[in-house]
Amino acid sequence: MLHFTQAEMLDEFANLSSDAKRPRIVKRGIDEVSEKIEEDEIQNIDHLCFVIHGIGEGCDIKFRPLVDCVDDFRNIGSSIIESHLKNHIEEKKLNGRVEFLPISWHEELHEQTGVDERLKPLTLSSIPKLRQFSNSTILDVLFYTSPIYCQTIISKVGNELNRLVRIFLKKNPYFKGTVSLIGHSLGSLIVYDLLSHQADEEDLKEEIKVQKQKSTENLQDLLNRLNLIEFKSLFDKEKITIESLRLLNENDLTSIGLPLGPRKIIMDEIKNSMFRSDKEEIQNKIKKNLKRMNTEKSLTELEANCNFGTAGTGQLLIKYPKLEFKVANFFALGSPIGMFLTVRGQEQVGIDYKLPTCDSFFNIFHPFDPISYRFEPLVNPDVILKPVLMPHHKGRKRMHLVETDRDPSAKLN
Incomplete structure (x- = not known):
């Protein structure tokens, strides 16, 4: 049984009002639910990954929420373990799996701060869908450059990471594995700033x-x-x-x-x-x-170049939460970190660069991603290296390489 929202509950921008509810779906039985339960899933966890999203609510080309995308991470990770590490499982060399958990900050920024309500009367009524998309997605980049809203985002991510780690350790008291952070797009910059401002023992x-x-x-x-x-x-x-x-x-x-x-x-x-x-x-x-x-x-x-004062601008006055756990790896996916550091006036990070409390940093990008930037020239601008091609987990070629083989002229470009 489905119950749809009435048309009069839409506002002038063709959006659901705050009082409107999403359609409710009621089904008899648990047939569909039982099919989703993985009986053979490894219960022990030896690695925990937190995924931090980028701009907007939609996290992929289908505009699915972060939770659904993280479910795909978990399912693909399990299938890779079964297909590539089957011998290790049979020989009892592999006793755990990788767990992926989502960290969302979009709702905290747009709903809890009330910024959307303040933007609504300022927004023109023409092309409503495009303006709504701009307000809820593209403006996230500008919000992050604001010391007020940047603090909201950083505090939400840092506090949520600590909260979920505490819950996870309470439910898994014998966990001895490592913790990694995965940031996509703007989320990678958020994680980078958070990790860059963690204090080591000397600090x-x-x-x-x-x-x-x-x-x-x-x-x-x-x-x-x-x-x-x-x-x-x-x-x-x-x-x-x-x-x-x-x-x-x-x-x-x-x-x-x-x-x-x-x-x-x-x-x-x-x-x-x-x-x-x-x-x-x-x-x-x-x-x-x-x-x-x-x-x-x-x-x-x-x-x-800095404005001092109790209400200054930029990243320098942000209070960064202290993480209560050790981060083993940081994976930046489709990341604009290099561009943002350059805009902030940072010319290079140095050959001996290292995040204070994180051992490994991986900058992963697709060559056709317009938001992705290299990071290596900030380490040493004199050394030009080709990016390492990550092999596909099913052994086939990446889509852009297939297209290049079809069109030889693309190799020249």
């Missing part, structure tokens, strides 16, 4: 050292430095500390009886303190990047 020691230095000044020291020690009793009465002082606004200071002059001095100090904190954080990130970039630019030159 963690430096951060702890900086935090200890910051925590040495107390409220009395601050008031002494500002020549406002005579007003300390007002702060003591309200149990205000150096940490809580930074959370106060001018109305709060007025309510405790602080005169206008001292109020302005303290508010200016809070503002400057936030400015200095942001600047120090950016400088530390730039110094780390200088080591990886192997660039001739100095810290001063790079600082000149």
